[in-house]
Amino acid sequence: MSTASLSLPGSLPGEVCPPPEAAVAVRAVVAIPVRNEAERIAACLHAIDAQTGIPPGSLGVVLFLNNCTDATEAIVADLVPGMSVPVRVAHVTYAGAHAGWARREAMNRAAEWLGEDGMILSTDADSRVPPDWVARNRAALDRGADAVAGRIQLDPEERALLPPSLHWRGDREDIYSDLLTEAEARIDPDPHDPWPCHRTTIGATLSVSVAAYRAVGGMPAIALGEDGAFVALLLAQGLHVRHDPSILVTVSGRLVGRAPGGVADTIRARCEKPDSLCDARLEPVPRALFRYVWRRRLRRLHAAGRLGTERGWARALRIPPDAIARIVAHPLAGHAVAEAERASPRLVHRPLGPRQLPGQIRLARVVLPVVRVVTRLLA
Numbered sequence: 418m419s420t421a422s423l424s425l426p427g428s429l430p431g432e433v434c435p436p437p438e439a440a441v442a443v444r445a446v447v448a449i450p451v452r453n454e455a456e457r458i459a460a461c462l463h464a465i466d467a468q469t470g471i472p473p474g475s476l477g478v479v480l481f482l483n484n485c486t487d488a489t490e491a492i493v494a495d496l497v498p499g500m501s502v503p504v505r506v507a508h509v510t511y512a513g514a515h516a517g518w519a520r521r522e523a524m525n526r527a528a529e530w531l532g533e534d535g536m537i538l539s540t541d542a543d544s545r546v547p548p549d550w551v552a553r554n555r556a557a558l559d560r561g562a563d564a565v566a567g568r569i570q571l572d573p574e575e576r577a578l579l580p581p582s583l584h585w586r587g588d589r590e591d592i593y594s595d596l597l598t599e600a601e602a603r604i605d606p607d608p609h610d611p612w613p614c615h616r617t618t619i620g621a622t623l624s625v626s627v628a629a630y631r632a633v634g635g636m637p638a639i640a641l642g643e644d645g646a647f648v649a650l651l652l653a654q655g656l657h658v659r660h661d662p663s664i665l666v667t668v669s670g671r672l673v674g675r676a677p678g679g680v681a682d683t684i685r686a687r688c689e690k691p692d693s694l695c696d697a698r699l700e701p702v703p704r705a706l707f708r709y710v711w712r713r714r715l716r717r718l719h720a721a722g723r724l725g726t727e728r729g730w731a732r733a734l735r736i737p738p739d740a741i742a743r744i745v746a747h748p749l750a751g752h753a754v755a756e757a758e759r760a761s762p763r764l765v766h767r768p769l770g771p772r773q774l775p776g777q778i779r780l781a782r783v784v785l786p787v788v789r790v791v792t793r794l795l796a
Contacts, residue, residue, distance in 0.1 A: 442474040443503065445536040445551055446527035450481045450519035454542035455488040457669065459496060464545040466500045470552030477530060478504045481523035483514050505530065517643030520620055521636040528635070531627050539623040539636075539644075543669040544569075546622070553664050554624040561609060563629035563656040566648060567622030567664030568615055575670030579684065582691050589774040590695055596781040597698070597705050603792040604709040605716065609657035616698060620644040622666040629656050653751045695774070697766040702780045706788075708764060712754055719750040734761035 447465055451458060465478060478500075482490060490508060497504045507526060511518075520539060527537045536558055540546055550567075557565040576584070594616060602612035623644060630636075633650040637643050651658050670684065687693060700708070711734065718724045725745040730736075736744070740760035747753040758764045769777060 442472075443477040443530060444475045444532075444534070445471070445538060445555060446477040446479055446530050447538045447540060447551070448479045448481070448520070448523035448527040449540055449542055450483065450516065450523045451485065451489060451493075451542040452483050452514075452519065453485055453487045453489060455492055457543040458489055458492055460545055461540070461542050462493075462496055462500065464547075464550075465540075466502055467548050468502075468546075468551045469548045471555065476502045476551055477527075478502055479523050479526045479530070480504060480506045481509065481519055481526065482507060483509045483511060483519050483522075515640040516620075517637060517639040517641070520643055521638045524630065524636050528627050528630055533628050535627045537625050537627060537630055539620050539625075540666065541621045541668065543671070544621045545572075545667045547665065547667075550622070550664065550666065553661065557659045557661050557664075558624065558626055560659075561657060562659035564623070564625040564648065564651050564658045565664065566615075566618050566658060566660045567666055568617045568662060569619055569621050569666050569668045571670040572667055579670060580688055583684065583687055586687065586691070586771045586774075589771070589778060590699060593699055593774055593778050593781065594696075596778065596785060597700075597702075600706060600781070600785055600788050601709045603788055604706070605713040606792075610659050613662050614660040615662050616660060618645045618648045618660075621668050622664055623647075625651070632656065649755075653749065653755060655749050655751060692770055692772065694768045694770055697768045699769050699774075700767055701769060701773070702777055702784055704767060706784070708758075711757075711764065715754050715757055716750045719747075719753050724753065730757075734763050736760045 449461070454461070462478070465476075468476060480493060482493065485508075493506060497506065505526065507522070509522070524537050524539060528535075531537065536555060538551065538554060554565045554567075571579075598614060598616050599612055601616075602610070602614055606612075620643065625647075629651060633647070633654055633656070637646045637650070639646060648658055698705075711730075715724070715730060718727060718730060724730070728741070731741045731744075734757065736757060737760065740756070744753050744756045744760065747756060
């Protein structure tokens with residue numbers, strides 16, 4: 418791995434650092450992995466520089482430029498001096514680079530810049546965050562969250578160029594996901610992530626306290642799905658993740674991306690195979706409700722210390738004896754529930770095909786009012 422530097426006097430190799438007085442005041446740092454984003458990096462940085470509702474001097478930016486071969490570095494060099502927020506820029510060439518590694522490196526640098534009460538925000542170089550993005554994430558952390566996951570929307574102009582079949586599928590997946598999420602939030606409620614909420618986990622809009630980031634060992638350096646794996650680590654450790662539907666970031670609708678398995682690959686794959694299966698959590702209504710009811714029961718048994726003494730749950734879920742001991746041994750409910758879902762043949766995910774979505778949406782709309790009534794009575 419080699420690095421090249423673009424530095425102010427006294428800065429670390431490969432970084433542009435703010436003056437000392439600015440660094441002291443910084444309470445939030447946006448971490449951005451960047452690779453060959455000459456067409457989009459300017460819009461990304463302008464959006465971050467336009468943040469409102471936060472104290473002046475409280476925001477910083479880390480740009481982790483890795484393996485750039487286009488004009489990205491030159492564009493960044495021109496833009497950074499004119500920005501109102503301090504920016505640190507790393508230039509790295511590494512043959513083993515991948516998306517998870519680059520995001521981890523960017524977020525690690527952000528953590529090094531901040532104190533224990535600081536907030537790390539992750540976004541992508543082809544994204545545009547709204548002006549209140551940092552303020553909304555900070556507000557959610559101040560209300561007790563350890564991390565905050567937002568939602569994304571495709572750039573409207575680029576979305577308009579995609580096939581109508583993709584719009585049809587995407588709209589119905591969003592509708593069905595919201596219906597299932599409300600059912601889940603009511604049946605198996607998380608007081609730290611109440612309805613309305615969502616289930617999107619994406620590195621384009623993710624924030625976390627420095628303390629929580631360090632508690633789970635940072636962002637996993639895996640090639641694909643590092644954002645989802647990171648949130649899973651937080652939840653498994655009993656930390657509080659808020660899925661805030663009011664935080665919405667615009668991402669590109671391009672078909673050729675920078676990270677294998679990212680948004681661009683997903684869009685292209687669905688253009689090429691319109692009937693490919695939906696996300697695993699988009700199950701048929703009966704299976705989804707069965708899952709949520711059992712999650713609720715397992716959490717309550719765990720909280721009451723009765724997982725080890727009442728074994729009816731294991732028989733009902735057909736969990737083999739060797740797995741029961743592992744489930745019971747977990748001190749955290751999140752670990753126990755996740756282990757039970759892995760071990761139970763009755764909790765295997767069976768995702769839908771897109772053609773099944775309209776019928777399941779109709780069924781969910783019939784069932785959800787019943788769920789609302791029953792869960793209010795049980796509250």
